[in-house]
Amino acid sequence: MNRRQLLKGIGGITLALPWLEALDGGGRAYAQGMNRPRRVVVMTYQMGVPRGVWRPSAHGSAFTLPYVSAPLEPFRSRCLFVSDIDNRMLDAGGSGFSFGHPGKSEAALTGTLTTGAFPTTNTNALSEVRSDAATTGGANSESIEQIIGQALRNGQPFNSVNLGIDGDRRTPASLSSRFFFESRGTAVSMDCSPTSAFNRFFTNVMPMNPGSDQALRELRQRNKSVLDAVRREFTDLRQGLGTDDRRRLDEHAARIREVELIAPPPPACSQPTGITALTNPHMGQVAPMQIRLLAQAMQCNLAPIGRIEFMNQQSPRFGISGLDTTLDGAVAAGYDWHGMVHGDPLPGTSTYLRPGRDQTTTTYDQRLQDSYRFFVQQFANLLTELDRFPEGQGTTVLDNTLCILASDLGEGQGHHHGKMGYVLAGNLGSARRNYHFMAGAANANFYTASTYNVSQLLHSILDMAGVGTGGGGTVAELGLRGYLASIGAPRRIDGLFA
């Protein structure tokens, strides 16, 4: 039975997870008696965080969640909030990386610049950043969930489950991620059609159904022979090539499918329901389907990595009536959610929508708050879905999953990389829960440097996953190499750990 035939079993509402048992053994061996997460799930969106209505009220455990973050109240005991953290590494790329969106999404989970900032052959080091660094291209290294997921992979049929939600109200088969990278410059393809994703992961995904058992056996034999030959050709071809060319070939070769026998699984998990095709859907229609798909895929242990990205966020619709009506009415004047994030006045008005835009505005417009809260709500919904599935002794899929909510910017007004916010949840290894870690002064302007940087947070997350230098892996320095040393900062944030 090959991978595709295995997946046919999922369509039949049966899939076993023999590899889960193997994982249990490894997990119990994890440091300090903590279970190592079995998987990592990341949700991303653009436009940053409105600190005044997003940030928990106090550093430490005695905090309340303001309006935008309030949907996570049911999970606060399993969450670690990190606020006011900077991605100062971006300054190394010059002014192109300092303001606006370019390079920001790519940096949020990689801690490095885009490929346009480096010569063709490079080691992702601070010393190699070009003096005329361009913001073009994908991130110059893999993103953190890729590192973690590859370390956690243990026989799952897919590398990852990658689902997009297109703010442009389309459901294209796929879009290239701005946040997630499998390797240098290689963005992950996000499945943006729930029905296509459903077919890919939960139905008979064999593209050319051979029609009989014999035909299936023959197909499998041919594919195995062919792909084995392709691998041999990769090995032959790389001889005598330069370092960068060999890297490209090796990365491609590593992504070729494994056509191997897998023991027939007993019944264990089922298909997600309610996955239907939609026309011009708003994000509030697509997100629940993608969340259900991802949670079910994680429960079925189809992959060690789950990703959800809200994409094309210039002018999305949320499914929030007052907000969407405002955006519908203002779009003809060139106004959109992006303008709202900046805090610009609505067309025909002179009232700014967020504090800091003038002396008199002291509150966030309710519609702006609602838009940001939407993404937190979706993350809470994802946690809820993951928590529905028992897994292990008295624990759920959520308890075995390291979950991350991330965005590209800090405060949206300046489109700057200062004072960003992350939420971590689920299995965080030995890190704190029910905790808010403020990485900078509460009321600092977002240009004022915080104490901690995103690069340190990413290293800390590696440690939470047990794949950092102290947790059983051999991950080299993450992100823009040499940056933390150049500013004299430690590699991780000790305050995040108990």
Added chain:
Amino acid sequence: MRSGLVVVVFALVACDGVIVPGPGGGIDGPLPIDPIGGTGGGDTTPGPTPVERACMTRTVATQPLRRLTFEQYQRTLAQLFGTLAPRVLTTSRFPETTLTRGFSADAENNTVNTSQSNAIEDEAERVATVMLADPQPFLRGLMPCTLSTPATDAQVDGCVDAFISSFGALAYRRPTTAAERAIAKQVYTEVRPDQGPAKAIIAVTQFFIQSPALLYRVERGGAAAPLAGLLELGDHELAGRLAFLFTDGPPDAVLTAAAERGELHTKEQVAAQARRLMTNPTFLSTAALFLRDWLHLYEANVGKDAAQFPRYTPAVVQSLEREPLEALRFVLERSDKKLSTLLGGTSLPVDATLAGYYGVTAPGAGWEPTGLPNRRGLLTRASVMAALAKPAQTGTIHRGNFFRHEVLCEPTLTLPPNVDISTPLMGTSNLPTARERLAPTTNSAECRGCHSQINPLGLALEGYDPAGQFRTTENGATIDTSGSVDVGGGQRSFQTGEELAGLIADGRKARDCYARQWFRNSVGRIEMPEDACSIATLQQAFEQSNGDLGELLVAVTQLDTFFYRRSPE
């Protein structure tokens, strides 16, 4: 195509008032000006010319390994399957090329993630499935032996080695090595016992069309070049470079034969083939792909606000997509082949649909050169103006920055370190024209340094609305499109977008920039410091040809970067 484009657009247009480097940014220092042929003034001091200075150290940059683009793979399959190609090219699962920078063939635009790797496998399996459904025509069409109908097992067995040699050479764009033939033969050997010779041959085919030697344009070089640290490319490797540059596909039979005879390694031989390939019917569409990527014409697919622009219909969009190709066809085949005509000609082609859109009398059937009021050259045509605009806004800053950075290749602007962009923008959304809306912010002391270089270009193009239609007013107010620009040789004034296009078309900067863009396209990467000599040489050659589009491409094939590669480290 290009699912990622929308987000690229988003990044660029999101922030009017914030300086954002355009895509494809690279080494944007002062352009070398050749005092011999230049019209732009420039260096009059005695001493070496800019080309001589740039070439004091002749070398080439590291050339990254390039994977075939979607289009190149389709053309490869078409060549491999010949008359049978229509059977296998009906659909494709091969991953589409997603632009994150520069041109389609940029190595960074064709990396392979897991989904794409799987899609390549699926595409090869799909083709094999088509063959399996009716194998006999494929056996007879692909195998280089005389086969009966149906072919016997013995005939197929007896021809497998010849098939692997001939099909492999075509697939790999060079003769195969013994090791490569052995790898392919092993597929046949493994499948043949249980499934018979026909299915085994099809499995070998399935292997070849996803083999990395086909998917990647591997260039190893051979003999040491006369320049230190460089290797000369072999004849077959040069055949590949020529073929992909001029036809966006694999070498044709003439190129391959020349390479096999060892007659494709001198500059004269390469130039002769370059001139021949420009007569290939595929050349025009290949050059049009360059225009598409250079001018970001793919961004037109974001559409326009239907309520504001009801005339921007699917039929118009279809004709607009074809407009650049027809302009290029006219210049190359019916006019003087000059860049100045492409960018500044007063009579480029329209079809009946676009004639209606532009408000002029329709030509006869097909595409005919037609003078359009208030426009000159391709840059002010609706295809370009609409592509560079937002769905409901012109994108003044984006258009201006694009012209400055991608058409004139001016250096990337750097935001001064003391600018605090959190400073509230003025509430100007109710002012009638872009000039008035932008003035309070971009005329400020801290912003003026950069925006004085961007705004005049963008404001000149305000005469073309987001759908590319000409206009003289916005919100009831007259649009002021006047300004000045240095197109080479100092500041020149203009009153309209049409005049701006004329200045650009005749200016040295646009010619140098066009040459630089073709260089980027030809090497599939951003230029590096080591490319300085090649770029300066190319710009000089283009200048000396008076901006001849064909001669520019021949000159590309005469550069050090075309003949040599760096020795692997």
